[in-house]
Amino acid sequence: MFRWYRYSTRCYVYMPDLPVSVNIERGDEFRNHSWFKRGWTLQELIAPTSVEFFAKDGVRLGDKNMLKSQIQEITGIPVSLLQGTSDVSSFDTEERFRWAAKRQTTRGEDLAYCLLGIFGISMSIHYGEGEEEATRRLKAKVFKSKQRHDEWRKRVENRIWQVPFERNPCFTGRTAELDHIHRQLFTQHHTAKVAITGLGGIGKTQLVIELLFRLRDEYQDCSFLWIPATTNESLLQAYRKAAQELCIPGWDDKETDVTQLVQSHLSNENAGRTVLVFDNADDIGIWVKQRTPKARRMLDCLPKGDHVSILFTTRTTELAIKLISKRECLVELPEIGKRDGKELFRKLLVKQDLLNNEDDVVALLKWLTYLPLAIVQASMYINQNKCDLQTYLSLLSEQEEDVVELLSYDFEGHGRQDSDGKNPIATTWLISFVKIRERDALAADYLSFMACVDTKNIPQLLLPPGPSRKTKTDALGTLQGYSFITIPSVDAAINIHRLSHRKISGSIGGRWP
Known part of the structure; x- marks a missing residue:
């Protein structure tokens, strides 16, 4: 006889038929107790963090951690699982079925139902269907679950991370934008396409890099491909590299349309979930015009399927609208604002005491219009020239030619992702101006x-x-x-x-x- 009580993560097993003097180490009374023979005992032992045992008159015998050796010998459940140092899913199905062998339940169907938690599956319960039918349905569910898990593990092992940048330790803010883009990318029932627009230097690329690193941690079976879309040549070169990474037959054939190879491969559900990034997609001609009389437009070369998510960064809203399917997928990135601007400035400055003069900090950030790249550039100039904020502000009040030279100051590192490591704010806008002209x-x-x-x-x-x-x-x-x-x-x-x-x-x- 026994009674058991379960409260959240704690379980109490009361065995009043056990004498206080029971010998747990060598005696058979504890070992042969009916509680250990039940089907439901498996879940009651594994699921709670703590399971405590009591004998006659409420005398405590110990908990499952203290009695782990005896419980393992009685039930076959590994000590690591009893202690919570391993997960039940790490044990193969045959071993889990062995734990359930020769157990007894009041109803025959419960021999199958009591194992649902052990296998981490859900199944409708039909009392009256009989033990044999319930067991058959259970094993079919377990087989499918194992098959899905094996496929997931294979995707995890084969996933591609083709993002050529490190995470930016100075990335600041943008929480609302990150959450919004995440929702748009992973709550669709069709190909999800999101375009991020904004002034050069506003932080579009940095936002995407931060997002990808977060997604990589969350979606372990997802592949990530980065396609520089500045020119037709860079785009095609990146497509060929992606085809090579994906081991697509024919990727090295110079006569083959590599965009079609990648599109066909990723559109197949067997390729698994994939996120593609087209960075600096500013040339509208690349997307809406055919590259050659035989080649298709890049807009028609995108993979399709609800397992595919595509991100674009672009300086032009006109192209962004052509690339997306609905208004919510257009993200117009604003400046980062006063609070995040100050935090970014703090992360970048070497001499932190420069931040003590709040008025100078606010004045400089306001002059820089809270533009991330301008803040980074100003910080690098201040760090490398060891000047204070008043000096930098005075330089900004000089003649136009001097200010332009200051805004053209080259710097390296700190998250800027251009191929030569140098792309100050003036150069960034120069590129935009050339595109406009x-x-x-x-x-x-x-x-x-x-x-x-x-x-x-x-x-x-x-x-x-x-x-x-x-x-x-x-x-x-x-x-x-x-x-x-x-x-x-x-x-x-x-x-x-x-x-x-x-x-x-x-x-x-x-x-x-």
Whole structure:
């Protein structure tokens, strides 16, 4: 006879038929007790953190940790499992079935039902179906569960991590954006595609790198592929490298369309969950135009399936909208704000006492418009030249040419991910300006003109006339798409980003290519 009580992670087993003087080490009374012969005893021993045993008059005999050797001998359950140092899933199915051999239950079906927790599966309970049918259903469930687990383990062993960057230890903030992108990537019933847009230097690439490292820890069976999409050549080269990593037959055949190879392979569910990143997808022509008369557009070369998640970083909203399937998947990245800006600055500065002057810190961050890359660049200049914040602020008040030179200061490391390790804020925007001029000459002319006026409240009537109202609207749309300007409403005055205004105005006179 016995009674047992279970409270959360603790279980108490009362055996009043055992005398207080029972010899647990050598006697058979404890060993042959009916409690150990029950089917449900297995779960009651394994699941709770603590199981305590009591004899007649409530005398405590010990707990499962103290009595682990005796309980292992009686039940066959390994000591490591009783102590909680190993998980039940680490033992093969045959061994777990051996633990249940020769056990007794009041109902025949319970011989199968009592093992559900041991195998970590759920199954409908039908009393009256009989022991044989319940056992048959249990074994079928266990087989499928084992099959799924084996497939998962295989995906874990074969997963690809083709992300050529280390995690940035100075990454700061962006919690809301990270959570939103995560939801969009992993709650879809179709190919999930998310585009992250924003001004050059806003931290798009850094955000994605941080996200991937978090996802790698959470989704152990997921592969991650990084595709630099700056040019057609870099994109195709990365596709071929991905095909090689994935061991796709024909990857080394120069005549084969490698984009089709990768697309077909990853679209197959057997490839497993995959996250692809297309970084710096700024050239709209690569995505919407055919590379050759026979080759397809890159937009048509993306893998498909609800096991596929795709991330794009781009400076242009126009392309971002073409790449995604719904509005929620467009993430327009803002500056990081005062609090996160100060925290990033703190992580970067070598001389922490520079932060003691709160007014100087706020003034500098405000001047830099809380732009992450500008903050990193300023920090590196201050660290390497051992100047204080007042000195740096005074340099920013110099003539335009000096400010442009300051904004063009090269630096390495601290999370910047360009191939040559050097891409200051001025160079980043120069790339954007070149892209704009290639696409829309009128937009480039407007940007140069506005740089000669002011940063705020520029009337649209001041702009040089374009060939038509549509071309003017398109040009302003292009500049907004690259986040160089903002227009609160139709026909409203134009505001130009302060740092881009400084760079462009200081570069008039032939210094822009």
